Amino acid sequence: MTQRRVVITGAGTVNALAPDVQGTFAAMAEGRCGIGPLDFPDVERLTIRIGAQVRGFPPESHFDKGKLSLYDRFTQFALVAARQAMAQAGLPQESCDHTRWGAIIGTAGGGNATVNEAYRAVYAEGKNRVHPFTVPRLMGNAAASHVSMEFGLMGPSFAVATACASSNHALGLAFQMIRAGLADGMLAGGAESMLNFGGLKAWEGLRVMSPDGCRPFSASRNGMVQGEGAGLFVLETFEGAKARGAEILAEIKGFAMTSDACDIVMPSREGAARAMRLALLDAGIAPEAVDYVNAHGTGTAANDKTEAAALADIFGADLPRLPVSSTKAMHGHCIGATGAIELLACLMALNAGVIAPTLGFEAPDPDCPLDVVPNVARQVRVDTLMTNAFAFGGLNAVLILSKA
Structure with missing residues (x-):
């Protein structure tokens, strides 16, 4: 069987540099830094107090109140990025076989913000109950599930949890499935939000985080600086993209x-x-x-x-x-x-x-x-x-x- 060519036709993101792709391109080209002082409850109890935090992201401007109660912060990022990617791809929903499209989203911590919130409620505030949707919000597949529901994708959808390689694994698996004919297209990428007291306190224990900045490959480097955000991409066959006149951003080889x-x-x-x-x-x-x-x-x-x-x-x-x-x-x-x-x-x-x-x-x-x-x-x-x-x-x- 001839292997199908796989291309990227849409991209979306929310990250510390910008709330969209074009803003991120501009920031990267200008060499801007999105790392700064962190702002969340109990940050003063941390040794490491810097990170690449997404700011100016009011969830209520993206989701109605009823839906918002279902989403952890990492899922919110994923949904906004997915909307951008699908809009750029211009995929005609009415002619798309939704049973052959899915969502594969990498995440290491899943709903870590929800976990932190629940622990705070029980142990710090002495409450006897947590949010009724705590489990659906914290599960690692929440982002992939909500993305699949938002766009009616009824093919293979799942989460990939391989720590820092999660996104590349998700993108690679989506590529392999389309190339092999197991799917016609995928929304793939990654989403993460662990910038909270519990998340960073755990990372502090590893002693791999820098207190003053990230300097890759430099002799003075002294650790990583954690960030948050999401990146989602529309992957589809080269033939399908060409047939509908879509702009092709890249081919995965x-x-x-x-x-x-x-x-x-x-x-x-x-x-x-x-x-x-x-x-x-x-x-x-x-x-x-x-x-x-x-x-x-x-x-x-x-x-x-x-x-x-x-x-x-x-x-x-x-x-x-x-x-x-x-x-x-x-x-x-x-x-x-x-x-x-x-x-x-x-x-x-x-x-x-x-x-x-x-x-x-x-x-x-x-x-x-x-x-x-x-x-x-x-x-x-x-x-x-x-x-x-x-x-x-x-x-x-x-x-x-x-x-x-």
Whole structure:
């Protein structure tokens, strides 16, 4: 059976940089930083008090009161991003076979804000009851379920929970299902909101968070900075998109996922390299054809050094000429949504020829000998790119995209 080509025809987002795609493109091109002081109850009890928080997002302006009681903050983000993506795709609902469309949405914490709210009610405020919709709001599949209901998508819909690789896994699985003929189209991406006292107190315990900013690949880096938001994309067949005259934003050429099977938190050079190698093989693309790598680049000592070594294993002597940037210093590490928000930087590179910079870069690290596009965006023609996601638990997911 001939494998079908899969393209992206719509994109939507809510993140700390902007409430939409065009605003995010502008912020990335200008090198704006969405990280700042956090504002929520009990933040003064935290050691780490900075993050990439979504501000100016009144839920009541997007949802009626009856529906709003059903949605955790991560689901709210997902629904708004999905609406934007579907509007851009211009998919004619009346002629779409809804039984062959679904929603796959990655998330690490699911309804973490709801969990925090429930614990506060019971333990801090002494209440004996929590919100009656606590369980439907906190479940990891809530965003995928509500997106499928909003658009009447009756095909495969589910959540993917692979920590920081959740979005890339969701996008990759959607790509594979469409390519194999198991679906005609998907809304795919990720959504996350863990910027609350309980969520960040747990992350503080790992001692991987920076108190003063994210500086991927820089010698002075001292940890990640968490963000929140969502990125959703319409994926469909190339043939279907062309037939209805849709604008094609990118073609997904390949995808691979691997497991390190060695440590629950420490990254593996071999596992990351194997994922990149297999993704290129799946795409039928040689390493030298890659024009840009959107790195996982968290700003932690272990991740950045390991990713740089894995990139050297794949690109070898060609690596010094290859732009490799991380956008996490702008929008934060959005955990389950991070790959989806970073995919926006990939679309900007492919369609506008603008590579988003690695913000906050100071002195180079000898262990990370990369062209990180430091601090200022770069105008470069990009025809093919790679985007990486390497998660706690040793779960790796890599996508290859190109111009259609």
